[in-house]
Amino acid sequence: MTKHPKSNLVLRILYFLLLTNCCWLFGSQLIAKETGRSDTSLTEEKLMLVANRLKSLGLSEEKAHEFLLQLTSIGGRLTGSPQAEEAVKRAVELMKELNFDRVWTEPVTVNRWVRGEKEIGLLKSRKFGQQKINVAALGNSLATTEEGLEAGLVEVHSFRELEKLGEKVIKGKIVFFNQPMDRTLINPFMAYGQAAQFRVKGASAAAKYGAVAVMVRSATFRIDEHPHTGLMTYESGLPKIPAVSVATADAEKISRWLKEDPEIRIFLKTSCQQLGPVVSHNVIGELTGTKSPKEIILVGGHLDSWDLSPGAHDDAAGCAVAVEALRLIKDCGLKPARTIRAVLFMDEEFGGTGGRAYATAPQRAGEKHLLAIEQDQGGGVPLGLAVGKTPELLNKISPLTRVLQKLGLHWVKNGGGGVDIAPLVEQGCLAGTIVPNTQRYFDFHHSALDVPEAVHPRELQLQALALALTLYYFSQEGI
Numbered sequence: 001m002t003k004h005p006k007s008n009l010v011l012r013i014l015y016f017l018l019l020t021n022c023c024w025l026f027g028s029q030l031i032a033k034e035t036g037r038s039d040t041s042l043t044e045e046k047l048m049l050v051a052n053r054l055k056s057l058g059l060s061e062e063k064a065h066e067f068l069l070q071l072t073s074i075g076g077r078l079t080g081s082p083q084a085e086e087a088v089k090r091a092v093e094l095m096k097e098l099n100f101d102r103v104w105t106e107p108v109t110v111n112r113w114v115r116g117e118k119e120i121g122l123l124k125s126r127k128f129g130q131q132k133i134n135v136a137a138l139g140n141s142l143a144t145t146e147e148g149l150e151a152g153l154v155e156v157h158s159f160r161e162l163e164k165l166g167e168k169v170i171k172g173k174i175v176f177f178n179q180p181m182d183r184t185l186i187n188p189f190m191a192y193g194q195a196a197q198f199r200v201k202g203a204s205a206a207a208k209y210g211a212v213a214v215m216v217r218s219a220t221f222r223i224d225e226h227p228h229t230g231l232m233t234y235e236s237g238l239p240k241i242p243a244v245s246v247a248t249a250d251a252e253k254i255s256r257w258l259k260e261d262p263e264i265r266i267f268l269k270t271s272c273q274q275l276g277p278v279v280s281h282n283v284i285g286e287l288t289g290t291k292s293p294k295e296i297i298l299v300g301g302h303l304d305s306w307d308l309s310p311g312a313h314d315d316a317a318g319c320a321v322a323v324e325a326l327r328l329i330k331d332c333g334l335k336p337a338r339t340i341r342a343v344l345f346m347d348e349e350f351g352g353t354g355g356r357a358y359a360t361a362p363q364r365a366g367e368k369h370l371l372a373i374e375q376d377q378g379g380g381v382p383l384g385l386a387v388g389k390t391p392e393l394l395n396k397i398s399p400l401t402r403v404l405q406k407l408g409l410h411w412v413k414n415g416g417g418g419v420d421i422a423p424l425v426e427q428g429c430l431a432g433t434i435v436p437n438t439q440r441y442f443d444f445h446h447s448a449l450d451v452p453e454a455v456h457p458r459e460l461q462l463q464a465l466a467l468a469l470t471l472y473y474f475s476q477e478g479i
C-alpha cells in the first residue's frame with residue numbers, strides 16, 4: 001500500500017512540532033546557551049503551545065469533576081466534624097496518588113458547632129391555620145429551649161427600620177428580616193453581600209430591642225422551599241437569641257399573610273450546639289519549583305462545607321480545580337521554575353481560621369508567596385482572571401491575557417481575593433481569582449441543593465484549565 005502524500009506531510013509537521021516543543025520544554029538550557037538569552041520568557045506562541053497541551057489532556061479527561069465526586073461522596077464537611085477529617089484524609093491520599101512532589105497537612109484549631117435534630121418551624125394563624133415552614137439554624141446560633149419558642153412576628157427590611165420600630169414594637173417578638181437579594185445588580189456577590197448582613201448581624205441587632213429570635217430570608221434569587229444557612233455572629237454585651245434562615249417561598253408567603261393577619265405567630269425549635277474547639281487540618285500539596293523552590297504561586301479552595309448538602313459548588317469545586325490544575329501541569333511534563341502549591345483550607349465557613357493558620361505557620365519561614373489564587377465562587381464556566389492591583393501588572397502579563405482569551409475567557413483585570421488568602425495578601429502577596437459565571441451560584445449556595453449534579457463537568461474543567469495555565473505562567477515569569 002502506498003502512503004498518501006497528505007498524511008506524510010501531516011506526519012512531518014507533527015514531528016516538527018514535537019521536536020520544537022520538546023526542545024523548548026526539556027532542552028531549554030541548550031536553547032538559552034545558543035540564543036544567549038533567558039529561556040524562561042513565555043511569549044504568546046510558547047504559552048499557546050503549553051495551553052494546547054493542557055487543553056488536550058484536561059478537556060479529554062475531565063478529571064476535575066472526578067475529584068469533586070471523591071470529596072462530595074463524604075457528604076457535608078462541617079468544620080470540626082468527622083466528615084471534615086475524612087475529607088482531610090482523602091485529599092492527602094488523592095494528592096499522593098497523583099504524585100505531587102510534596103504532600104502534607106498543617107494543624108488548625110477550629111470550633112465545632114453541630115446542628116442537632118432537624119429544625120421545626122410552624123406558622124400559626126387564625127385566618128390561615130397552622131402551616132409548616134422550612135427553616136434551618138444559622139451556623140454559630142444558640143438553640144431554642146427543648147420546648148421550642150413561640151412568638152408574634154415583626155417583618156423588617158433594613159436595620160434602620162428595626163431601629164425605628166424600637167423596643168416598643170420588637171420586645172418579645174421574632175424579627176423577620178425579609179430583604180431579598182437585589183435582582184437589579186449584575187454581580188450576584190454584590191447582591192449577596194447586601195442580603196447576608198442580616199444573616200450575620202441580625203440576631204444582635206434585634207436582641208438590642210428585646211427580640212426573642214430572628215428569622216432571616218435565605219440569600220438566593222430563587223423562590224423555593226430550601227433554607228440557606230451560613231455563619232451568624234453575636235455582638236458581645238447583647239443577649240444571644242436563636243437565629244434561623246427561612247426558605248424564600250415561605251418568606252414570600254409569610255409576608256403576604258402578615259398583611260392580612262398581623263397576629264400570626266411562629267413556633268421554632270432548634271437543637272444546635274457548640275461542642276468546643278477541636279484540632280483539624282489544612283491539606284497542602286505542591287509541585288516544587290526547579291529554580292526558586294521557596295517562591296510560591298499558590299492556589300486554594302476550602303475543604304469544609306455546610307452540612308445541608310455535600311457542598312459541591314461551595315467549595316469542593318475550588319478544591320477540585322486546584323488539584324486538577326497541578327495534575328495537568330505535572331502530567332503535561334511541565335517543570336515549574338517556582339513552586340506551585342495547592343492549599344485546601346479548613347474552616348473557611350466558620351471564620352477563616354485555616355487561612356490565618358497557614359499564613360502564620362512556622363513552615364512559612366523562608367518562603368515567599370508571590371501570588372495566591374482563591375477559587376471559592378462555585379464551579380461555573382470561567383469568565384475572566386482577576387489579579388493584582390496595578391495596570392503595570394496587566395501590561396506585563398499581556399501574553400497570558402491573549403492566550404486565556406483563546407481559551408474562552410473574556411477579560412483579565414485587577415482584583416481577585418478571598419477569605420482564605422486574605423492573611424497572605426495582608427503580608428504583601430498578590431491576590432488572584434479565575435472568576436466563574438456566578439449568576440446561578442446562589443441557587444445552590446449553603447442549601448440542600450449544592451450537590452455534585454449541580455456542577456457541570458466541562459464548565460468545571462474549563463476553570464481548571466484556565467487555572468493551570470495561569471499558575472504555570474506566573475511560576476515561570478514571577479510577578
Ligand SMILES: [Zn+2]
Binds near residue numbers: 302
Ligand atoms: Zn465557600
